[in-house]
Amino acid sequence: MSKKSGGLGIKEAGILNKATVGNLVHWIHMKADRLWVKDLFAAGYQNNHWIADPKGYSIKSGYLWLQGVYPPVNWYQVVWDSWCLPKHSFVGWLIKLEALNTRENLFKIGVSDTDKCVICEQWTEAHKHLFTECAFSSRIIVGLERWLQVQMGGNLSNFSRLQQQVCHLVLMAGWYNIWFERNRCRVEFSICRPDKVVNEVKKLVHMRVQGLVKGQVSQVDA
Structure with a gap:
């Protein structure tokens, strides 16, 4: 978790890896006119959260979404x-x-x-x-x-x-x-x-x- 939420701000490796892979998924989505990409999205990527994000995808936004929301601590x-x-x-x-x-x-x-x-x-x-x-x-x-x-x-x-x-x-x-x-x-x-x-x-x-x-x-x- 972030320091504001009571953690040390150290990223969790598993979540960070998924968020990084999400960057590749986003890039593939930009090339979705190709037949092999359309087949790939048919396998389940077409409803991916990151692709639907109107602000565009980034590893940071993907990480925060996968991590979830933690309330801030008052100290x-x-x-x-x-x-x-x-x-x-x-x-x-x-x-x-x-x-x-x-x-x-x-x-x-x-x-x-x-x-x-x-x-x-x-x-x-x-x-x-x-x-x-x-x-x-x-x-x-x-x-x-x-x-x-x-x-x-x-x-x-x-x-x-x-x-x-x-x-x-x-x-x-x-x-x-x-x-x-x-x-x-x-x-x-x-x-x-x-x-x-x-x-x-x-x-x-x-x-x-x-x-x-x-x-x-x-x-x-x-």
Whole structure:
């Protein structure tokens, strides 16, 4: 599926192959005055969707038709904002799909002997707990919210585009660092203080914004 629909935008090989063959069918249709082509269409190609398309055929249109329609997800612009680092967006994408290898997911398939949070060891390590409810994670999120003076994941419709991008950048970086520290705790049995993680995110965001913002910004964004 496309990124807008919750996927990674990687085309499915089987569907792409059919759409590519459709290009050949369309070309044959343009040569339909030849007897051998008429015989071929008599075998079942004459009612092909692509040929009836008034806009003409393309591999892209054929692929989209064969794939079907998938509704967009409401978190697409947050996770895949161009300001976010790709590795941060990828982790954010897995979080939204609840597809990370949390202890809850590993316990369900018999890989882990416990479903308790690696960090607090008190509650089930579900995605919601790990990134919002765990005392460690919540202190990081609160620290970032105080810095931005905005609620992470809240309604940003009244914010400028630049402000929205900064908020998306901070959220994805925060989630990535929480997951990083969780894994470090699992392997090394140690973890950074939440305030140190917040400072690391701030440094990253400052460098990222300085590298992306060209020229002066408006007084509102400043």
